[in-house]
Amino acid sequence: MLDVWDFFQHLFNPRWIFLYFGNTALFIILAIVFAETGFFIGFFLPGDSLLFTAGIFGNDLCKNFYNVPFFVIILIVASVAILGNIQGYWLGYKSGKLLYKKKDTFFFRKKYLILARIFYNKYKTTALIMSRFIPVFRSFAPIVAGAIRINFKKFMIYNVIGALAWTFSIMLSGHYLDKSFPQLKNHLEWIILSIVLITSFPIIFKMNKKKIII
Incomplete structure (x- = not known):
């Protein structure tokens, strides 16, 4: 039986989520995506690597969810x-x-x-699209948008564009790379590590530039 502590220990291993939860893996993905983008407490969750892994295991996700096309999975x-x-x-x-x-x-x-506010002040509403691809900013950018009370209609336009760009680009990348290189699954840990390093670099750079004490 999996207890709460074990779950959080394995939460940062996207492959484990797919192998352990099987038929319910999609619901775990949806819960993590919502928490990461809807609450500031979700900033530490593995959004990018999870979606990339979801693309690699795309066929399994489709089979376990009424055999819907992968396109539908991404839209969900x-x-x-x-x-x-x-x-x-x-x-x-x-x-x-x-x-x-x-x-x-x-x-x-x-x-x-x-940091999210600095990022938002620099790029304005387009920050809502860009922040989708940057951990931490992904969680705090919509909160900043609400705090400074930008027009909700304008917010929704960039919200939709950003969500579609983020999910389709990352999930399709994993999906088609797996089709071209099936052996990817054997080196998934290194791929995830690379994604984490690449997506974390802008945060580290911004912190150093602004001299924010960590």
């Missing part, structure tokens, strides 16, 4: 990502000012909120 994930950002927007809209006064906890780091 994108829809949940859109809903997650809406949740993040309203979280920021209702309590954004209070978050800046909130003390750091294991699930919340104010420096990430500040």
Whole structure:
């Protein structure tokens, strides 16, 4: 029987999610995507590597979910990502000012909120698209958008574009790379590590540039 501690220990191993949960793996993916984009506590979740792995295991996901086309699976994930950002927007809209006064906890780091605001101020609403591909910013960008109360209609346009671009590009990359190189599954850990390093670089660079104390 899998307890809560074991689950969190394995949560950062996307391959384990697919192998262990089988028929319900898609629901775990949806829960993680929503949490990562809808709540600031989701900033540590493995969004990019999870979606890439979902693409590699795309055929299994389709078989375990009524044999729907992989295109439909991606649309479902994108829809949940859109809903997650809406949740993040309203979280920021209702309590954004209070978050800046909130003390750091294991699930919340104010420096990430500040970084997201710097990022948002620089790129404006297009930050909602760009942030989809950058961990931490992905969680905090919609909260910042809500906190500064940008027009919700404008927010939704960039929210939808960003969600579709993020899910389709990463999941299709994994899907078609697996078709071309089936042996990818044997080196998945190295691929995931590479994705983590590549996507984390902008955060490290921004922190050093702004001299934000970690």
